[in-house]
Amino acid sequence: MTRVSAFIESVGLLGPGLSDWPHAARVLADPTAYVSERTALPPPAGLPSAERRRTGPVVRIALAAGHEAVAASGRDAATLATVFTSSGGDGHNCHTICETLAGDDRQLSPTRFHNSVHNAPAGYWSIATRAMAPSSVLCAHDGSFGAGLLDSLCQVAADGTPTLLIAFDTDYPSPMREVRPIPDAFGVALVLTPEAGPLALARIDVQFTDAPATVLASRELERLRREIPAARSLPLLDALAAQRAASVVLDYLPDTRLHVNIVPSSGASGVDGSSGRAS
Amino acid sequence: MKPLLLAHFTATSCLGRGLDATLDALRAARGGLTRCDFERASLDTWVGAVEGVDAQPVRADLSDFECRNNRLAQIGLTQDDFSGHVERAIERYGAGRVGVFIGTSTSGVLETELAYQRRDPQSGALPPGFRYAQTHNPYSPAAFVRAYFGLRGPATAISSACSSGAKVFASARRMLATGLIDAAIVGGVDSLCLTTLYGFNSLELLSPQPCRPFDVDRDGISIGEAAAFALLERVPTGDGSSAKLDDNAVLLLGVGESSDAHHMSSPHPDGLGARIAMEQALASAGLDVGAIDYINLHGTATPGNDIAESRAVTALFDGTPCSSTKGATGHTLGAAGALEAVISALALRDGLLPAGVNTTELDPALPLDYVLTSREARPGAVLSNSFGFGGTNCSLVFGRAGRAQLV
Numbered sequence: 001m002t003r004v005s006a007f008i009e010s011v012g013l014l015g016p017g018l019s020d021w022p023h024a025a026r027v028l029a030d031p032t033a034y035v036s037e038r039t040a041l042p043p044p045a046g047l048p049s050a051e052r053r054r055t056g057p058v059v060r061i062a063l064a065a066g067h068e069a070v071a072a073s074g075r076d077a078a079t080l081a082t083v084f085t086s087s088g089g090d091g092h093n094c095h096t097i098c099e100t101l102a103g104d105d106r107q108l109s110p111t112r113f114h115n116s117v118h119n120a121p122a123g124y125w126s127i128a129t130r131a132m133a134p135s136s137v138l139c140a141h142d143g144s145f146g147a148g149l150l151d152s153l154c155q156v157a158a159d160g161t162p163t164l165l166i167a168f169d170t171d172y173p174s175p176m177r178e179v180r181p182i183p184d185a186f187g188v189a190l191v192l193t194p195e196a197g198p199l200a201l202a203r204i205d206v207q208f209t210d211a212p213a214t215v216l217a218s219r220e221l222e223r224l225r226r227e228i229p230a231a232r233s234l235p236l237l238d239a240l241a242a243q244r245a246a247s248v249v250l251d252y253l254p255d256t257r258l259h260v261n262i263v264p265s266s267g268a269s270g271v272d273g274s275s276g277r278a279s
Numbered sequence: 280m281k282p283l284l285l286a287h288f289t290a291t292s293c294l295g296r297g298l299d300a301t302l303d304a305l306r307a308a309r310g311g312l313t314r315c316d317f318e319r320a321s322l323d324t325w326v327g328a329v330e331g332v333d334a335q336p337v338r339a340d341l342s343d344f345e346c347r348n349n350r351l352a353q354i355g356l357t358q359d360d361f362s363g364h365v366e367r368a369i370e371r372y373g374a375g376r377v378g379v380f381i382g383t384s385t386s387g388v389l390e391t392e393l394a395y396q397r398r399d400p401q402s403g404a405l406p407p408g409f410r411y412a413q414t415h416n417p418y419s420p421a422a423f424v425r426a427y428f429g430l431r432g433p434a435t436a437i438s439s440a441c442s443s444g445a446k447v448f449a450s451a452r453r454m455l456a457t458g459l460i461d462a463a464i465v466g467g468v469d470s471l472c473l474t475t476l477y478g479f480n481s482l483e484l485l486s487p488q489p490c491r492p493f494d495v496d497r498d499g500i501s502i503g504e505a506a507a508f509a510l511l512e513r514v515p516t517g518d519g520s521s522a523k524l525d526d527n528a529v530l531l532l533g534v535g536e537s538s539d540a541h542h543m544s545s546p547h548p549d550g551l552g553a554r555i556a557m558e559q560a561l562a563s564a565g566l567d568v569g570a571i572d573y574i575n576l577h578g579t580a581t582p583g584n585d586i587a588e589s590r591a592v593t594a595l596f597d598g599t600p601c602s603s604t605k606g607a608t609g610h611t612l613g614a615a616g617a618l619e620a621v622i623s624a625l626a627l628r629d630g631l632l633p634a635g636v637n638t639t640e641l642d643p644a645l646p647l648d649y650v651l652t653s654r655e656a657r658p659g660a661v662l663s664n665s666f667g668f669g670g671t672n673c674s675l676v677f678g679r680a681g682r683a684q685l686v
Binding site for chain 2: 078112118127133136141151157159175179252
């Protein structure tokens with residue numbers, strides 16, 4: 001069966017009780033260290049103040065994860081093609097728009113409207129980093145991480161383009177929460193490259209499978225994986241944190257999942273948090 | 280890039296259902312815009328609505344997907360025997376080897392807009408039976424197409440505003456190149472909803488008249504809806520006679536993508552991102568500007584877009600015939616790139632340069648060779664531009680298989 005491969009050069013991560021990748025790697029290696037708390041969303045770095053004021057949670061989580069991964073790779077963000085993938089978009093913004101449109105005065109704010117497009121984080125990212133490189137913006141509902149990983153791998157494999165994947169989701173307010181119960185924000189970013197640079201963490205080989213998705217041993221982390229679509233990446237991140245050769249299955253579409261073979265790069269340092277490239 | 284074959288294609292818009300209706304309207308330079316009487320929208324604007332969408336429910340086994348956007352998708356799939364061509368491709372390659380890449384900007388958000396009008400007065404809850412995943416979620420039209428054909432391969436929605444319907448060709452091209460799939464259903468489906476009507480109204484970008492791209496008096500867009508699809512496959516390379524392509528077969532020759540890095544809702548004033556996308560598309564096709572015989576412009580009819588796009592085009596091209604077909608179809612947003620890819624394919628297959636309708640007096644500040652009367656021609660290669668909010672740009676180059684023999 002056909003496989004696509006790439007090297008993971010760096011990771012950015014922000015989620016409930018997970019403040020960045022070095023911290024998340026420690027928690028994955030020792031889940032007893034996990035303390036669940038609301039995701040703290042930092043102000044988006046790199047944007048002019050007028051733009052910064054207009055950003056909502058999806059832009060903040062996407063930019064935070066993206067900036068962390070790019071900094072850890074030592075690359076110039078402007079040189080990286082990007083793939084943004086999210087299972088929905090800004091639920092709070094959407095709620096307010098639908099509330100307004102259901103009322104008598106249906107006038108929307110222009111900022112709410114342009115923030116409603118699924119590619120708003122991609123637009124703000126390109127403004128923040130001056131990146132004019134191609135950007136792909138995807139959605140595959142609960143399989144959005146898998147769809148984004150595939151599109152990124154295809155950029156790397158077909159064109160040899162170093163690519164930044166940013167997968168993220170944020171919570172929904174009531175009443176949308178009842179039909180889309182995503183409890184909190186989670187963002188993960190990977191810099192994927194065609195060749196093993198000195199910083200490469202691992203090579204991954206990906207193919208389709210109908211085997212069931214890998215579940216996490218930790219009940220709390222497994223709950224995160226199930227509840228937030230972007231956290232369906234956690235089995236891959238778990239193997240990266242452990243720096244061990246592993247095969248995991250990631251959720252994608254209901255009848256098609258992704259088998260990921262992970263081969264740590266030789267000489268890559270451990271993930272006890274002391275690794276310079278991940279700080 | 281290696282050229283890819285558009286093994287089949289189809290389009291449904293306010294110009295009509297299927298290729299014959301679309302071609303007739305383009306040849307006659309007939310537009311399909313009408314005064315907006317959509318839902319509760321009380322706006323002084325025109326829309327490109329597809330007639331009878333609400334009268335045709337989705338297939339009974341797919342009723343969970345019921346919404347205007349998926350009804351439009353289904354109408355589109357059933358024109359020109361597109362679904363038959365897909366089914367035969369599935370027989371050739373297998374249900375796991377045909378990918379789905381569907382562009383949309385608003386998917387079935389109309390369902391949520393309607394549901395918010397029927398919230399429980401006490402609890403605020405959405406009405407029972409509301410299905411977010413199968414209607415509103417951006418993935419819904421891709422999931423619908425995948426389920427419609429019983430596919431088991433990769434699928435995604437591409438949702439980068441008004442470049443979505445062009446970007447599907449870029450993602451599908453990459454996946455075909457890796458060998459993960461043997462064929463791809465690419466397309467765009469977007470339908471009228473209050474979010475875009477009132478959203479573009481808030482930006483003061485809706486024209487009170489049928490939109491007039493590149494006209495000196497252009498004053499904004501007309502929103503349309505469309506479903507357009509193409510079946511992409513590798514060009515047959517066997518040595519048998521079956522590998523010989525018809526001269527009029529349409530190929531995807533080049534793809535260019537860029538980001539503006541400038542502003543969320545205004546293009547770069549000089550169209551820098553647009554220019555990069557066009558340059559990349561030409562480079563990926565291995566063609567120089569002289570090989571392009573027609574440009575289907577993004578041409579939304581906002582003052583800003585048309586200036587920026589004109590600057591980008593004139594920086595590269597010198598007197599290449601061009602037009603925006605949005606005067607005829609309206610701006611079909613996430614479907615526009617796919618609709619205009621199909622219009623470009625028709626220009627190649629049927630020998631036509633389509634006029635930009637509604638435009639009567641070209642803006643003298645925009646020195647383009649703008650096609651004002653549809654005319655017969657024999658273009659060998661055409662370029663199609665799609666740009667969107669967030670500064671997302673995509674240009675596609677299509678060519679006729681027999682093009683090489685002409686020169």
